[in-house]
Amino acid sequence: MAKLSMYQLYQYLPKTDCEKCGFSCMGFANRLISRDVRPEDCPFLLEPEYSESLTELNRLLGPEVEKEITGLIIDQEKCNGCGICVTVCEVNMEKSQEVGSGRGPGFSDDVVLRIDDGKIKLVDPQSCRRANPSSHICRACAELCPTKAISLV
Amino acid sequence: MSEILYESVVCPSCGCLCDDIDVVVEENRVKSIRNVCEWGINKFLFTKKFTSNVRRGRVEKPMIRGKTLVETNYETAISMAVDILKGSKKPLIYGLTNSGYNAQKIALNIARRLKGLFEPRGAALLSSYYAAMGDSNFYVAPLEEIRNNADLIIYWGCNPIHSTPRHLARYSVYPRGRCKERGSQDRVVFAVDVAENEMGKLSRQFLQVERGTDFLAMETMMKLLRGESIEDYKGDIVSIENMVKYMTKVSYGAIFFGLGLSGKDSAKRNVENLMALVKELNSKTRFVILPLYDDFNTSGVIQLLIRELKSPMPADFSCDQAVNHSMNTLLENLHEVDAALVVGEDPFWSFPSEKSDFLKEIPMVLIDPFWTRTTNKCQVVFPTAVTGIEAEGVAYRMDGLPLKLKKVLESEYPSDESILGDIYQRL
Numbered sequence: 001m002a003k004l005s006m007y008q009l010y011q012y013l014p015k016t017d018c019e020k021c022g023f024s025c026m027g028f029a030n031r032l033i034s035r036d037v038r039p040e041d042c043p044f045l046l047e048p049e050y051s052e053s054l055t056e057l058n059r060l061l062g063p064e065v066e067k068e069i070t071g072l073i074i075d076q077e078k079c080n081g082c083g084i085c086v087t088v089c090e091v092n093m094e095k096s097q098e099v100g101s102g103r104g105p106g107f108s109d110d111v112v113l114r115i116d117d118g119k120i121k122l123v124d125p126q127s128c129r130r131a132n133p134s135s136h137i138c139r140a141c142a143e144l145c146p147t148k149a150i151s152l153v
Numbered sequence: 154m155s156e157i158l159y160e161s162v163v164c165p166s167c168g169c170l171c172d173d174i175d176v177v178v179e180e181n182r183v184k185s186i187r188n189v190c191e192w193g194i195n196k197f198l199f200t201k202k203f204t205s206n207v208r209r210g211r212v213e214k215p216m217i218r219g220k221t222l223v224e225t226n227y228e229t230a231i232s233m234a235v236d237i238l239k240g241s242k243k244p245l246i247y248g249l250t251n252s253g254y255n256a257q258k259i260a261l262n263i264a265r266r267l268k269g270l271f272e273p274r275g276a277a278l279l280s281s282y283y284a285a286m287g288d289s290n291f292y293v294a295p296l297e298e299i300r301n302n303a304d305l306i307i308y309w310g311c312n313p314i315h316s317t318p319r320h321l322a323r324y325s326v327y328p329r330g331r332c333k334e335r336g337s338q339d340r341v342v343f344a345v346d347v348a349e350n351e352m353g354k355l356s357r358q359f360l361q362v363e364r365g366t367d368f369l370a371m372e373t374m375m376k377l378l379r380g381e382s383i384e385d386y387k388g389d390i391v392s393i394e395n396m397v398k399y400m401t402k403v404s405y406g407a408i409f410f411g412l413g414l415s416g417k418d419s420a421k422r423n424v425e426n427l428m429a430l431v432k433e434l435n436s437k438t439r440f441v442i443l444p445l446y447d448d449f450n451t452s453g454v455i456q457l458l459i460r461e462l463k464s465p466m467p468a469d470f471s472c473d474q475a476v477n478h479s480m481n482t483l484l485e486n487l488h489e490v491d492a493a494l495v496v497g498e499d500p501f502w503s504f505p506s507e508k509s510d511f512l513k514e515i516p517m518v519l520i521d522p523f524w525t526r527t528t529n530k531c532q533v534v535f536p537t538a539v540t541g542i543e544a545e546g547v548a549y550r551m552d553g554l555p556l557k558l559k560k561v562l563e564s565e566y567p568s569d570e571s572i573l574g575d576i577y578q579r580l
Contacts, residue, residue, distance in 0.1 A: 080203075081190035082314060083322040088336065093329075100336070102300060102328030104173040104188025107160060117185055118194030118205065144327070144337070146314050146351045 003151075004033050004060060012053040014044040032061060034071060034153045070130035071153045072122055072142075078149035081118040085141035085150060089113050091127055113141065120149065156184065159561050164189055165251075165541025166196040167317045168446030168551035169324070176561050183562070190318035197542060199523070210524040212536040222534065227567075234494075234518045234533045235579045241492035241516075243471050244269040248498025250448035253546020253558065256570040257454045260496060261461060263577050265470050270490060272467040273454040274498050275446075278415040278424060282444055283455055283465035285428040292431050294407070294441040296323075296552050301330035305403040307343045307396075308445075309427065310367060311411020314351045316447045325407065326355070341403075343396055345370065346413060358399075360392045365416045371426035374400075378433050401437050411445045443551055449541070452549035493517045494576075496569060497537075501526040520569050537569045544568035 009029040017024045020043050023031060031037045039045050039057040046054070086092055086099060089112055093100035096109040105111045112124050125131055129138040130152070142150040162174040175187040176197065183197050191203055201207045215230035216222040238244050246264045249257050250273055257273075264271035286292070299306075306325045313320040321327055326337050333339040344352035345360040345367070353359040362370050370393060373386040377397045383390065400406060408431060414423040427442065434440040446452060455465050462468055487508055492515055501509045502525065512530065519531040522539050538544040543564035549555050 079191070080314065080318050081194070082318040083188070083190065084327050087322045087327045100329045102323035104171075104175075107158060107175045107187065115188050115190070117187075118189055118191045146321075146355055 006030050006033060009033065009057065009060065012057050013042065014050065016044065018044070020044075032057070035061075035064075035073075038064065070122070070125050070128045072125075072128070072130070073151045073153060074120055074122070075149045075151070076119050078147045079119045080147055080149075081115045081120065082146065083115050084144050084146065085120055086111070086113050086115060088140045088144050090138065090140070091129060095127075155179070159559060162559050162561060163541065163548070163556050164193040164196070165449045165539070165548065165558055166190075166193045167449055168444075168452060169317050169320050170449060170548055170550045170556050171319050171323060172556060178561055181563050192318055196539075199539070211522060212524060212528065212534055215536065216534040218532045222529065222531075230533050230535060231572075231575050231579065234535075234576055237492050237516045237518055237532060238263070238267055238494060238576070239580060241267065241269070241490075243490050244492040244494060245487075245490040246271045246494045246496070247500060248274055248496040249454050250274045250446075250451040251497035251540065252450060252569050253540045253544070253548060254450065254453045254457065254555070255547065256496070256540070256568070256573055257450070257457050258461075259570065259573040259577050260494070261457060261468070263494065263573065263580065264468065266577070266580050268471045270467070270469050270471070271458075273451065273458075274448065274503070275412065275415070275451060276455075276467045278412060278420045279444055279446075279451060279455055280458075280465045280467065281421045281424040282410075282428070282442075283459065285425050287465075289428055289432050290435070292428075292435060292441050293443060293552065295554065296325075296443075296550070299407045299441065299443075300324050300328050300333075302332050302405045303330075303407045304333065304339060305341050305343070305400065305406035307345070307406065307408045308352055308356075309345045309408060309410040310347075310413025310423075311409060311445045312346065312350050312352055313409070313411075313445060316411060317445050320409075320445065321355075325409070341399065343399075358392055358396050360389060360396065362388055365419050367414055367416075368419055368422045368426045371423070371430050375426075375430050375433050378430075378437070400434060400440075403438060406434065406438065406440045408440065408442045409445050410442070412447065446551050450546075450548040452551055452553060453547070453555075456549050456553060487511050491515055494520075495527060495531075496520045496573070497522075497540075499525040499527050501530060520572055522566070535572050536566045537572060538564040538566045540569065544570070546570070 006029045009032050013025040015025050021028055021041050039054055087102055092111045095111050096105045099105050105114050112127050114123055142152045157178045159176045162176050164171045164174045174189050177184045186197055195202050195205055199209050214224040215227050217225050217233050244267050246260050246269055249260055326342055329336040342356040343358045344356040347364045373383050373393055374397050376383050431440050431442045458465050516532040518533045520535045520537050522537050528534055540546045541558035543562050545560045546558045547555055548558055
């Protein structure tokens, strides 16, 4: 999934700041990136004169995806199960010492990310650093994924 | 319905032989697998590589050829295979990189008894590597040592993301080692290949070389190390200079090379130059070199050849001595063989078409669990259990560490070791 910027999406919005959706247009663009709202939530975009903008926004954002509470989106098609995200995850290493040295987590280990049936799976989203507001924002798994199967919104 | 959990199973898919796989089996079927990569799961579920929804067709019964392939019983198939091999003046024993070490040993004994040609798959590149290793010092280290100490990893002519997916996360770049406590932050990756791939994004320096000119890049690196002039090199000199500058600075480096170096005419020269480069680097710092295998027991068959014949070269027993056969000479001299025993390999997929056409004219015996392009062209076909999943065995990891493969599923088929044993007994 291509990385989107707020300003890139803002240019397709009506820029009226009417707040009918509950936010200003820039705020709406921000929430579009985090997948909290869909373009159809803006009443202006449903009008015929904005139909091209609506199509373009839907193309940029892609189909509706299921995101985890940490904002993690996994593309199962792209994942090849290399396990880099499992190894680099700091919380995984805290929970199971061996994971940091490359060994996969044991069957009974309670970890955040693990490779299940050849694909990556977020098994404990609550323990992820991104789920805790006081913790700093961690992007290690998405940045180091060689096939770009993980994206964070 | 009872579930059985097998912990720390060795994965028989690539040369990494990951030994941390947990498999849950229910009613003799794999229910779930943990810690396995996409290639590994295809092996465990008997599906096609990287397409886990397409099942591979199993050969179900021994088959012999009348007008077409017809199913028969095991005894008839064995006696026909023995007749074909006995009637041959110089049979070819080919493949074996997906079999256990003991099966490979029996196949070597068959070649010895029949005065045949013993040729493992991909021998051209790897035999050159081991032969070059014999001429110089022993620049090899266990993968655990590379994980603990290496601060520079170079992938030359290979893409580990596709060929050995867990290699980066388990042994080389990302794991934290004893002296590399921050993992990938303490290491640098270089990659060399003919086209930009995923490794280009991971590595600090990506050197793109022209197809078949890897040895020139290696020669240029050696010249730079010796302080000689490099004006005659036409490629990307800036990247090479940066790489060489960094290579001499590091305290421990590891080079992994793959089948990208096994060009038609350049395999031997590539590997010899790479070994010479490593020798040159070792005069300044510590460097090791290892091949990346895509079949799980390629290392085993080379170890077997060194142990039994004192030479890593494919063996020709017809002249009572092991001789130097590169892949090219095997293909050029293919007309010498008059029968073939192929174990776990698909020559009609991997050989050039004009060479594989020749194989259609000679009788072939195939031992393979799955239907391949070769199956329909054989005189005798044996179904077999998949080593490491349905049959036990011993496999050698890419650094030469022997590991025991477990049996997680029951199978009605005999192992390739027992089929080869039955053939050997009756010869």
